[in-house]
Amino acid sequence: MRRQLTLAGNHALLARANPLSKFAAVLLITAVLALSIDWVSASVALVFEFLLFPLAGLTLSLLWQRGWPLIIAAAVGGWSTSILAPDSGRILLDAGIWTMSEGSLQLGVGFMLRGFAIALPAVLLMSCTDPTDLADALAQKARLPHRFVLGTLAAMRLVGLMAEEWQTIGMARRARGVGSRGSLGQRVKATLGQSFGLLVQAVRRASRLAVTMEARGFGGGQRTWARESTFSTLDLGVVAGGVLVAGLALFAALAAGTWNMVWLGN
């Protein structure tokens, strides 16, 4: 888990871009896709997103490892839409209460593609953005309060530690006779107890970390930044790329006549 949070060894082009510009591009694309449930805009966006993979240092197998819950969720969503949506056109599949028609299949595919197309930019962003760089950009460029940004960043490091601690506490409690196996009731009770144990340890760790940070002068007014968060021409390209992908998706759907604003319905 902790290994997945760091990006050691990713020297892809997009890893060098400023996190804020990447974030803006992702926001643009997802905003356009969230407006419509048609399959044309989603497919166009998806094609471009796949083309961006090498630029973000991402491969298909890495994508599956990091994003498989999202991918399965989109597929399941598409499947259930296609069998549950109101039928129109030729009936393709009839299994009693479940029917799939041309119209509902189209809706289902659109839903699934849109799910992929919205999830992928987020996965792309995460896989080429270091949390420390993101914090630098948020504090230096977006001018968010540095106490808040750096506090969150330090706390995130503890999350990985807590995952290890959870396992240890689970074993320590089993050694006391608290079963993590058994009936559902017993397991729920055991999990609640374990959560309390983890909470106690998390609070202790957090307060010790806070002392460490304060002892290193954290919390004062003025501070400098060892790493300067900068914008370069690459960032112009990133934002322009976001505009281009979002625009092409929108125009393709308008031209194909499939643009379908979510809140207007059919």
Next chain:
Amino acid sequence: MAMAQATAVRPAAVTARGWGWRHAGRAKPAVRALDLDISPGERVLLLGPSGAGKSTLLHALAGVLGDINDDGGEAGDADESGSLLVDGAVPRTQRGRAGLMQQDPETQVVLSRVGDDAAFGAENLAVPREEIWARVHEALADVGLSHLPLDHPTSALSGGQKQRLALAGILAMRPGLILLDEPTANLDPAGVLEVRDAVARCLNKTGATLVVVEHRVSVWKDLVDRIVVLQPGSGTDPAVLLDGPPDQVLTEARAMLAAAGVWVPGYVPATRARAVVPSPGTGNLLLAAEQLGVSRERSRRKGFRKIPPAPVQEGLAAQVRAGQALTVTGPNGAGKSTFALTLAGLLEPVSGKVSATLDLSRGAGIDPYRWKADQLISRVGTVFQEPEHQFVTGKVLDELLFGPRHLGHGEDRVDELLERLRLTHLVDANPYTLSGGEKRRLSVATVLAASPQVLVLDEPTFGQDANTWAELASFLSELLDAGTAVVSVTHDAEFTEALGGTELRMAAAEAVAP
């Protein structure tokens, strides 16, 4: 440039006049009427029994004591008396004048990359960027970490490396006063020396003032030029009991310090000897490991595929016999604890097997990992390194009764355990509020209350004072005589010797590529 920076450190002076501090919500002060002068560049070892206020003093000097309101006042009802000054000014107003290192290496690291972490303090002091990186490079070289790339992940560092990185972060602030609060209590012997030597190098270079709190005197004795012994604040006694050059204090107060549980050099507390020392290989076989491969990680999921973890150690063999001690030793990261936890039925073997003989399993099946929780605790009891991980109730007495109540028998043993481990006066206390030594004794007692035939202990003597240490070793020798098998994971050579029995020395695990 290096010379200009080295001379930039101005050693700090400490002056305490009748200083006292009571933490918010506490009836008794942690420190009372402290008078102390430390001149610039002096190196002081602070000793004293637990409760003498050593950590409180270090926190105060670091300017991080208590919560601060926005107006700079003390929140809650904490109470300060007298004066405590660094270079003639209140510590809180002098950010960066003192640097503090604490015990738990995990919380001494703030950021996830080595270079960023070392730079953190200097950034907070608003040092210009170019200057920060010059300081970071110099500080990392001083603590012996310059071979690591600046973007090396801090999570991949060992405990000793984490503490040295923390020291580098402190050095980059150029403090005149370095404060170390049991900096090596959580480290293995190699890590202890790493950190001690790094501190020595840095002090020689910068000439900063040092105040260190540590139980193990021999580690720091040759590095400091003064030992100050504090005593718990009571009535009219002064807070400083003894003060002088190391050799003089250790000679004058050797007996007193030993009685207070301080590890004075060359002192190994007397422990109970075993009534009869059994020859190796005797005693009923209870538990055996064959061709065992161990790992703390569970099988990983890559999409739909399940990938078993890479073992930290493979091909391990061990026999656990009634009335025999088995000690597992080796360097940090060798997988000692992982091995012990697998033997104790808490982790699933990656390869090979752990099997219980009929004498131990008594109908529960051959594989301890498959036993139900209550079957496990009456057969194999495991005491974890951190006692708090094992507390499951809010009262000492309930903690002890927890196992017997689950099993439906053995409540009569609780009184005897309370008595034997000196916990009787604490029956109504909350386990989390006990001292370190009391927590350790309680965690051993709670596991024994279920009367296991095998007792597994993970680093039972870590961070313990000499008194708790001796008590524990003596108690375990009694258990061994009574026929319990004792497996302990330890770095502690004296402890291994006190228990006797077989030693399983594990080699360093081979580095597994990420």
